[in-house]
Amino acid sequence: MRLETEDLFTEYWQSVYAAAYIVCRDRMDAEDVAQDTFVKYFMHNRQFESKEHIKAWLLRTAINRARDLTRSFYRKNKVPLEEYMSGAEKTGSVDQHFCRIDEQQQLTSAVMTLPEKYRIVVHLFYYEDHSCSEIAGMLHLSEANVRKRLCRARDMLKAKMMEEWEDD
DSSP: OOOOHHHHHHHHHHHHHHHHHHHHOOHHHHHHHHHHHHHHHHHOOOOOSSHHHHHHHHHHHHHHHHHHHHHSHHHHHOOOHHHHHHOOOOOOOOOTTSOOSHHHHHHHHHHHTSOHHHHHHHIIIIISOOOHHHHHHHHTOOHHHHHHHHHHHHHHHHHHHHHHHHHO
16 A cells, blocks of 8 residues: 555644654754655655554654654754854753643643653654554554553653642
């Protein structure tokens, strides 16, 4: 099975972008990764079993590309122009792209503080509605490992949110 890239782009852009953003934590890098993912699909002449298989391949490709980007020399050594020009330190804030409601903003912020391996499974499970077995297949993990990561991520989020509530 092979679908038109334009149709896939329209249908899966948000999912691919979100998966890349979870890893990159940068809007511009996530856009680049998502674009690269669709270009790779266009250039790749592979046949897929189903539409779900194509989506899983797109998400897996985006996650891998985002990981490569975050490990790159460029990413580790880049400095925002404003910081370079002013010498001021960058204030870290979560991109407001996903959050409109204050509670969602706090939760998204807490999710973004999780280590990458937990952020990815949380995103795929809660935001993309994939099952543990589907995530295991996408990430080449055992299903038990995915469940364990979700459990640990929930525990970390619970502790983080309790800290914020106690600080208020």
